[in-house]
Amino acid sequence: MDHHSILRVVSKLLIPPIIVYALYVQWHGDYGPGGGFQAGVIFAVAFILYGLVFGVEAMTDVLPTSFIRVAMSLGVLIYAGTGLYALLAGYNFLDYEAIGHGGHHAQEWGILIVELGVGITVASVMIGIFVAFASRTPKLKDEDW
């Protein structure tokens, strides 16, 4: 991709706003349209664009596959952990009342934490799928069938 200077410059210009927009969608999800799933996909797009233009190796230097694996598990644990915290605090599983001062405050923080977990998992799974496909060398020969 060395000779595609326009492509490289434009994508370098685009990646920071994409990430900022992803964070906006993430933290705005409790007021308007948005939330963890959409934000996670947008966030992953920044990395996938980088990987497409500069090569998968350059991307995995920034985000090693072991990190992606841990991040996608961590997101699920954040979500389920919120529920478990409520359970240990004497409420039902995922009852946000247990968080903070209760009431609206608890509902807002509860959904923010849970959506953070969703966002982390979705972003790292999207990047993980991209890496899995892009760095795959075909092992299957015709006579294997």
Added chain:
Amino acid sequence: MIDLITKNLPALQVVIPLMAAPICAIFNRGRLAWTIAFIVAIVSFAISAALLSQTLDGGVISYHLGGWAPPIGIEYRVDVLNAFVLLIVSGIAVVTLPYAVKSVAQEIPQEKQGFFYTALLLCLTGLLGVTITGDAFNVFVFLEISSLSTYALVATGAERNRRALTAAYNYLIMGTVGATFFVIGLGLLYMATGTLNMVDLAHQITLRGDSRMLHMGFAFVLVGIGLKLAMFPLHLWLPNAYTFAPSAVSVFISATSTKVAVYVLLRFMFGIFGFDYAYQQSTLQYVLLPLALLAMFAASLVAVFQTDLKRMLAYSSIAQVGYMLLGTAFMTQTGVMATVIHLFNHAVTKATLFMVAGAFVYSVGSSKISDLKGLGRAMPWTSAAFVVGGLSLIGIPLTVGFVSKWYLVQAALELGWWPIAAAIVLSSLIAVAYVWRIVETLYLHSPSPDSKAKEAPLAMIIPMWVLAAATVYFGTHAALTSAAASRAASTLISASNIIWQ
């Protein structure tokens, strides 16, 4: 602390395996992942045993997730029927995991073992979730969690045989079509009633009466679940998936996933639509009953001509699902009871037999019937376990298979349907044919001279014989399982009677 746990048992049943799965994935070490999975399976089993003991007297536990009361919030609703199925699923997980150590070590490369157990735990989460939830859409979500992880698990068989990849892909396509039908059905039910909570659905259906929308919803749900449980013409994904999956996966999914799908069918048919719903009555009698009979004969006949042991067992599974559907199609207390008891009995029997097949794969490297000649001498324990499981599959007295066939025949006779009772007995005769083929190969053929087959390791023999012993124990002490099954059947019936009054 104890109080906290007992109060939250229904949530913990699903949350513990769900949280253990990502922990396994983070560390991604085979041995550690196995240990976590095994502990989780034991804890799940203890929880489901506690739930069953709490609901056995007819009580219902309702747990409100997030503190939102149903029908708005998601409700986990445990009665005898789901507690019984939960016990089957978690019990099979407990015996499968010790068995898995050796066979997974041989069949799955080291670096993938952590992920393998992660997928197994997710599959367990999904199956437990489908069973425990009282929310129709939640059933779909958990059904997909279990199905997606099963596709991945089947595909891990690719190290042994590349055809596992096409088998998994086929299963993926068919399973997704099934899930789509199911969710369209749910959408139609939601349009007709405005609710997704199962109890509220049943209530709204009685209030609003019959409509074409409801017919459509019913039909879509029936076809969707039919695909998931391998109802006869929709069974094409099953033989390859069971054959090419790693041995431990074959054991686990053959004993649990179709059973859970049958449970979902029972819950939707009788818990939501109810026994007196005329459209359902005619559908079950004119569509489901003939298909069940066809499955019993056609799948058993196909099983006779298989050249691979695992494939033969897979076709026999389709025939056994036919028996379960037959009991459902009777629409009587005894019929439903026969179905519920066969869920347990078939799970135990098929798990034993697939463990035997896995032991052959471990020692001989193949489950082709022609490679099993004379192994009765080299592998006496494994071969004897096959005989016990095989007898149960046929339905010989003293085994669990007899108990289920007994109730099934009784249910047919209660209705005065003699030809169907005869068909149940006749189809068992076909089972004699395919079981005998294997027994003959194992014991009456001389082993090939260059055969170096050794008995499977103890780690495989012990779980196999625990299940084989259960086959005989619950065959001679049928009161335990039939009490639970009979109460489960009456719960379904009494619930739907109240609704339609």
